[in-house]
Amino acid sequence: MDKSVIVKLENLVVKYDDEMILKGINLDIHDKEFITLLGPSGCGKTTTLRIIAGFIEPNEGNVYFDGKLINKVPPYKRQVNTVFQKYALFQHLNVYENIAFGLRLQKTPDNEVHKRVMEMLEMVNLKNYGAKRVDYLSGGQQQRVAIARALINHPRMLLLDEPLGALDLQLRKEMQIELKKIQQQLGITFIYVTHDQEEALTMSDRIVVMNGGVIDQIGTPQDIYNEPVNAFVAKFIGESNIVSGLMHDDFDVEFAGNRFVCVDKGFGKMTPVDVVIRPEDIKFGPPGENTIDGTVETVTFKGVHYEIIVDCFGTKWKIHSTKSAEPGAFIGMSLTPEDIHIMNKTSHNKVILDTQIEDEGKANE
Amino acid sequence: MNKNSSKFSAFPYVLWVLFFTVIPFLLVIYFTFTSKSTGNLTMENLANASKYFPVLIRSVYLAVIATVICLVIAYPLAFTMSRCSKRTQRLLLLMVMLPMWMNFLLRTYAWVTILDNNGIINNFLSSLGLPKLQLINNRGAVVLGMVYNYLPFMITPLYSIMTKIDKSIIEAAQDLGCNSTNVITKIVLPLSFPGILTGITMTFVPAVSTFVISGLLGGSNCFLIGDLIQQQFLGNEYNLNYGAATSLLLMVVVFISMGIFNSFDNDEMEDSMV
Structure with a gap:
């Protein structure tokens, strides 16, 4: 020992x-x-x-x-x-x-x-x-x-x-x-x-x-914090956006309708995965190339930052930013490869993910 | 406003105490110090009552024995009860209280039929061809009656204070190095001390003044101070003034005993303050 x-x-x-x-x-x-x-x-x-x-x-x-x-x-x-x-x-x-x-x-x-x-x-x-x-x-x-x-x-x-x-x-x-x-x-x-x-x-x-x-x-x-192994850990440690994705190959993941370069590997080819994005990692601006686009739904001042909820065709995203946005504005969210954390999908995670989306849906109503 | 309303809500109790505690107490004092025949101020009643000092000593002695037995039985039981699950606790408490649902006299009479010379035990013995035992009309029977009747009064306050000792307090003691003996002597005993004092008071006071138990189970061999008082008020020797004097004497004895018990409590607190 x-x-x-x-x-x-x-x-x-x-x-x-x-x-x-x-x-x-x-x-x-x-x-x-x-x-x-x-x-x-x-x-x-x-x-x-x-x-x-x-x-x-x-x-x-x-x-x-x-x-x-x-x-x-x-x-x-x-x-x-x-x-x-x-x-x-x-x-x-x-x-x-x-x-x-x-x-x-x-x-x-x-x-x-x-x-x-x-x-x-x-x-x-x-x-x-x-x-x-x-x-x-x-x-x-x-x-x-x-x-x-x-x-x-x-x-x-x-x-x-x-x-x-x-x-x-x-x-x-x-x-x-x-x-x-x-x-x-x-x-x-x-x-x-x-x-x-x-x-x-x-x-x-x-x-x-x-x-x-x-x-x-x-x-x-x-x-x-940075590399949670599953959706439960990601959700429990800090706030996060968790979406389903598809790992095309090492360093190549597709989610929210876009292909992204990421830093994760070893998941195999064409594997369904969960993708974790921390709200504070998301940058936003006008919609552009390779951005996730959506409509600003609510903006809440939280002291250190604004919490912005963006509706991307049904999926809610949460952003923490020192920059505010106009509710109703159409914006594009951009991510760097380091912002994207890939996790294995498990049935255990899925349950949590579903309830989470439900909860957030309710919270946003 | 608040002060007034709180005074107002205490009013029924104040009346109660006035009519049923304060005035009767003053009457006891009045009759103690007045002569039956002349109505003059006198110490004669008190002096007469003092002649029965051995009876008083016997009463205190038997009440102390009964109280100690109650404590020895009740303490481990109360501790065990308080460590059981809530469901079991309710059941055990019900079993402790169950005899109290019956009339006090009946409960004591029941012992007569058990212990009597032609009672259940002796009948059983003679059916086996064994000699009969003298189980009734002695001090043992009186102590048994006291323990039986007043045990719930000892268990209840002990149990109620022990349920307040959180499991984590005992775990903390074990964690800091207490084995099971130390847990009892250093934690449970000092924390339950107020419960012990209440239990002793609630057992000793009725036991020292009882006349039903001694009358039924003690016979003529076990004449207690309670019997003496009862005789003065209800018996053939009806003598209000003499009875009052005896009562006052008993009250003083109880008062002194309580003073001694409570000084233990204060000592305990002071020790822990050092």
Whole structure:
């Protein structure tokens, strides 16, 4: 096994009452990396996290930690600690004792406990809060206590289950930066579970996109954003236009009534594919040669950019541009080869694609 | 406006408390300190009531035993219940409450027919040719009656506070290094402490003042303070003033016990504040 792999998940299967929650998860988690399990609710991301923490035993498959099988090891014997979604602080203890909890269990001497709790309080910016009751703290402060409490045992790995879900946007952004800083400072592995794609893109070294109990794609944020493997990933990570196309040959694709040069290859000849175009990649101007032409339907100001919906003979396209357009104008959209991302068509994708078009149709009405 | 309306909505209860708690309490005090024959101010009633101090001690002793047994039975049960699925929880709670649907007297009489010298158990024993056992008219029977009748009052507050302990709190404790014993002693016990205090209060107070249970199951061997009070008010020795004095004595004992329990609660809070 690779030396830098700290946790190895091998073919994990979890069933609840005949319902398959995980359908064979294989994943190597590297030492000191920030890895995010990303997916919609019910995709199995939290279940995967709970298996690593030891709260769930998989029906099938193996969990290795440092190359040792740990399926049967109870949570309190694992070198991992968890930050829970609802913080799960101990209401009967103050901030100081909440953080000291893990050390007290190990019968650490008082002066050592004091030193380490103070270190932790400083790290999470709660220096003077030690004597406070936890229910007097704000959500953001409670979350900091939860993080400090989990880190004081010096775990090899920190598991975070949607820890920022209950915080407001501003605080969430601050905490994202802070979490990343803590992770780099301590040099330990963070496994982060979220359904928020922006959060995943901001913090992660690698993202694992999960859907319906399987892993769809593993990669760096750039990989996932720029080269989604299927329509689900493309749709989940950022906004996108997904259309059916035909791959004539390597670097040669036909969609929306035009032939385009692209940078993808290896799909074979005359293969039906899905084409993903990010809304911010589309340039538009007067209709011209090799442009996708359509009528501007709506223009919405979004702050940083305008969102323009273009109706191209029944297919809706979404453009994000700093340039505005007149509703009713007939325009042409142009693409460079790098803007075009080709994905294999699968039946699994098709369903999503159909509902997506339906949804967007409704949204535009 | 808001203040006025909230005062107004409390009005029925204020009336209730006035007529059925405050005035009767003042009457108890009045009768305690007045002489039956002359109506003059006197300490005689209280002094007489104090002669029955051993009876009071016996009542407290049996009530404490019953309360402890209730706690020992109820605590693990309540914890297990609170960790079950919602459906199972409802079913178990129904089973706990079911005896309460029957009349208190009937429930206690039922024990008489079970424990009596010619009751179900002894009949069964003699049909096997075994000697009869003295199961009734002793302290054991009284404690049994108390535990049986007041157990639901112990289970309910414990259960209700334990359902508030989120699963993630227990998981967090395990995650930080607690084995199952530590989870109970360091997390569940301190978090459920207010429930323990409520349970003890709701079990101990009716148990210490009972007269039905001791009357039916204790016979003449187990005369409790409740029986004494009842005799003064309803028996042949009708003596309002003496009964009031005994009641006041019991009230003081209960008041002191509650004070002791609640000081535990405060200590607990202070400990966690350090």
